[in-house]
Amino acid sequence: MKIDPSQIHRIGRGGVERVSTEGVESAGVSGAQATRASAGADQVALSQRAEEVRAARAALAATPEIRHDRVAELKAQIDSGEYKVDPFKVAERILNPRT
Numbered sequence: 001m002k003i004d005p006s007q008i009h010r011i012g013r014g015g016v017e018r019v020s021t022e023g024v025e026s027a028g029v030s031g032a033q034a035t036r037a038s039a040g041a042d043q044v045a046l047s048q049r050a051e052e053v054r055a056a057r058a059a060l061a062a063t064p065e066i067r068h069d070r071v072a073e074l075k076a077q078i079d080s081g082e083y084k085v086d087p088f089k090v091a092e093r094i095l096n097p098r099t
Contacts, residue, residue: 046054077083 074083
C-alpha cells in the first residue's frame with residue numbers, strides 16, 4: 001500500500017454518518033422516549049472508507065521513522081565499496097517520482 005502525503009488533508013472528512021431514531025419509533029417507543037433514551041447513548045457509524053483510513057493511520061504510526069537495519073546495510077555497502085548508484089534510476093526517479 002502506498003500512502004500519498006499530499007492527500008492527508010482529506011482524511012476523516014465524510015466518513016461519519018448520523019444515526020436516526022426511526023427504528024426505535026417503529027419498535028413501539030414514542031419520539032420523546034426515543035430522544036430521552038438516545039440522549040445518553042450517542043452512536044456513530046463509520047463508513048468503510050473511514051475504517052480504511054483508521055487502519056492506515058495505525059499502520060503508519062507503527063512504522064518506524066528510520067529503518068535502522070536498512071541504514072546499517074547501506075553504510076556497510078558504502079564502506080566496502082560495493083554500493084553503486086545507477087544514474088539512470090536516479091534520473092528516472094527525479095523525472096517520475098511516483099513510480
